[in-house]
Amino acid sequence: MPVGTQATVKALSPEDLLYSKAQIILANTYHLYLRPGDSLIKDLTGLHRFMNWDGPILTDSGGFQVFSLGKQIEGKQKLGLLERTPTKVMSKITDDGVEFSSYLDGSKHFFTPEKAIEIQRNLNSDIVMAFDECTPDTATETYTREALNRTHAWAKRCKDYWEQHERLSNLGQYQALCGIVQGAMHRNLREESAHAIVGMGFDGVAVGGETIGYNMQGTLEIMDWIRPLLPEDKPRYAMGLGRDPQDILDAVRAGFDMFDCVAPTRLARNGALYSGVLDHLDQPNPADWTFASEFSKGRLQIGNARWARDTGTIQEDCDCWTCTQGFSRAYLRHLYLTKELLYYRLASIHNVRFMIRLTEHLQTATLSS
Ligand SMILES: [Zn+2]
Structure with missing residues (x-):
């Protein structure tokens, strides 16, 4: 919720x-x-x-x-x-x-x-x-x-x-x-x-x-x-x-x-965007399910200089509005650093959808396990 x-x-x-x-x-x-x-x-x-x-x-x-x-x-x-x-x-x-x-x-x-x-x-x-x-x-x-x-x-x-x-x-x-x-x-x-x-x-x-x-x-x-x-x-x-x-x-x-x-929206406002994937959800034992991310705690720090020229979206396979519209990490970083109001909306949309999508995948896996 x-x-x-x-x-x-x-x-x-x-x-x-x-x-x-x-x-x-x-x-x-x-x-x-x-x-x-x-x-x-x-x-x-x-x-x-x-x-x-x-x-x-x-x-x-x-x-x-x-x-x-x-x-x-x-x-x-x-x-x-x-x-x-x-x-x-x-x-x-x-x-x-x-x-x-x-x-x-x-x-x-x-x-x-x-x-x-x-x-x-x-x-x-x-x-x-x-x-x-x-x-x-x-x-x-x-x-x-x-x-x-x-x-x-x-x-x-x-x-x-x-x-x-x-x-x-x-x-x-x-x-x-x-x-x-x-x-x-x-x-x-x-x-x-x-x-x-x-x-x-x-x-x-x-x-x-x-x-x-x-x-x-x-x-x-x-x-x-x-x-x-x-x-x-x-x-x-x-x-x-x-x-x-x-x-x-x-x-x-x-x-x-x-x-x-409150964390998904709060973290978004503070420049932390979720990134990572659930894996092994086809395993019958939920103990084998995993979440993997290249970022600590599954959070990409959008203010980081490494994204300055990054034309990719926050996460490639993400189906949130921000990612499907093609907003780039470089643009989001710019909005974040300039404290532009659009940043808060685009970032919050991603984090909220990320968590909801995660629960959707877990719901499907739970019902079939
Ligand atoms: Zn997204």
């Missing part, structure tokens, strides 16, 4: 996304709640109409940002970038919910599980996520357990609230609900969490936490622990995973189906 934090996948039009064969995109509840506001989006008949995207949209619960953006507020406070100074900078967690300060202006807000679902009902997304507490990996086991108990109680409250409202958005559209497995790097807690979340009967099961997609070794360990506990007939979503092509390959081999990451 390409990530559209502010109801837009940065630098891409909905047409670019369709051409890239994006089947679904992600939008951030926390950001849209703060600006322009979920009630405004509801009044304008929902997120799809608002952003002119007819395809499916998944919204996160806002939990991750509520817990992780506290630090950014501190930084902005030091730089004097906030109009109002929040008295309490970090989020305050109780069993009922989380009080946090807006990273925009320091204003106070309170999220409960019911509130997180209600905001997503206003946004009218197709898949909504349960509100969870995302604990840092450095948290003690005692604290992680406390947080996990809250996450499970909140998941139940989200589900109850969703069922009370007949699983419909405030615009009358069906919304699927996914629960999130937490538990940091503690095997016993991850297994307990998988049991609890699967037992509640959500439409899909997600795995979340600081490690997922960030520390791939840890991510694969967690996936290995919980994989036997997950239902075969429901989607498995690894939240925030998909920075490197190898990460997607590893996660698919570990039995996961859905991913989102």
